[in-house]
Amino acid sequence: MSTLHIINTSPNMRSALQSCLRIIHENDGIIFIEDAVIAAKKNTPAVELIKEKILAKKCFFLKPDLEARGIKEESITQGIKLVDYNGFVKLTTEFDRTQTWN
Amino acid sequence: MEQKTCLFINRRSPYGSTHASEALEMAFALSAFEHKVSLVFMDDGVLQLMRDQQTAGIGMKNFSPSFKAWEDYEIQHVYVEQASLETRGMQASELLMDVEIIDAQQLAKVIESHQFIFND
Numbered sequence: 001m002s003t004l005h006i007i008n009t010s011p012n013m014r015s016a017l018q019s020c021l022r023i024i025h026e027n028d029g030i031i032f033i034e035d036a037v038i039a040a041k042k043n044t045p046a047v048e049l050i051k052e053k054i055l056a057k058k059c060f061f062l063k064p065d066l067e068a069r070g071i072k073e074e075s076i077t078q079g080i081k082l083v084d085y086n087g088f089v090k091l092t093t094e095f096d097r098t099q100t101w102n
Numbered sequence: 103m104e105q106k107t108c109l110f111i112n113r114r115s116p117y118g119s120t121h122a123s124e125a126l127e128m129a130f131a132l133s134a135f136e137h138k139v140s141l142v143f144m145d146d147g148v149l150q151l152m153r154d155q156q157t158a159g160i161g162m163k164n165f166s167p168s169f170k171a172w173e174d175y176e177i178q179h180v181y182v183e184q185a186s187l188e189t190r191g192m193q194a195s196e197l198l199m200d201v202e203i204i205d206a207q208q209l210a211k212v213i214e215s216h217q218f219i220f221n222d
Contacts, residue, residue, distance in 0.1 A: 010115055010146050012190070035118030038149060043191035064159030068117050070152030070166075070198075075191070084159075 002027040004095035008034040009102050011046040016101035021049055029058040029095060031088065037065040040076045047077050054079040062088055107138045109216035112147035116166070117157065122150050123165045125222035130168075130175045140216070141172070142209065143201075144183035147222065148190060151182065153198035170199050183209055 005028060011017040017039065020030065030053055032039055039046035040061050053059040054077065063082040073082075083091060092098055110129045116122040126141075133139040143151055150166065157164040172180055182201045187194070194203060204212065213219060 008118070010118070012146055013114070035115040035146070038115060038146065038190065041191045044189065065117070067156040068160045068162065068164075069115065069149055070155040070196070072154070075196075 001097070002029070002095045004028070004091055004098045005030045006098055006100040007032050007036040007102075008100070010035040011039045011044075011049070014102070017046065017049060020099075020101045024053075026056075029053070029060060029091070031060040031062065031083070031091060032065075033062040033088070034065055037061050037069065037071065040066060040080055041071060042075055042077050057081065060087075060091060103135065105137055106218055107140075107216045108132050108218045108220065109140050109142060109213060111142045111144065111213075111219060111221045112150060113145040114222050115146040115149045116155070117160060117162055121222040122147070123163075125220065126165065126168060128220065129177065133175050133177055138178050139176075140179040140181065140212070141177060142181045142183070142212065144186045144209070146186075146190075148182055148186045148192060148197075151197045151199070151201065152192075153196060166198055179212075181209065181212060 005020050007016050009016045050059050060081050060083050063084050110125055112125055114121045129139050129141060155164045155166045180201045182203050184203050184205050
């Protein structure tokens, strides 16, 4: 069984990401939305935490939320996959279930 | 009404909640009532000052242009905490306007020198 974890809070202000990573399975994916998208920026502590999931191509970020915060593609960690809202919906069908962390 | 010195400490990212835009409105309102108001951006609050915010995709109003009018609203100072920029991989060049970048020690003095402290 595979789960898409949805994280919507900043990794700097809430421990949602850290807690999610403690229990996450190999088949699971993570999508960052709303304030959580700031984890995409290069040279931040959050990047170290999600390195493996980025390499496994199971790390997704909602592009409209990045654009709203002025975070440009050039300043985003390499290997991260950006999706739009349609892509987000599609992702939820590619995993068996979703689990939200806020 | 006796004039007060007020400091707004902004620590949240914009758009995930309405705290940021509402705090700004309150700061401008207090300034309009002749109080001496300054703004501080620290922790995730520094993100509120990122340039080129394109918010149409999330259906929210981009309120960041209002920051540039800080002098027109008679805001006294706009401070950004340096360490907050660094831990978020942000450069001063990514901010939408010139600000006073200060360290934690300087920020402590700024906070001490204001009568009322608000946060977002």
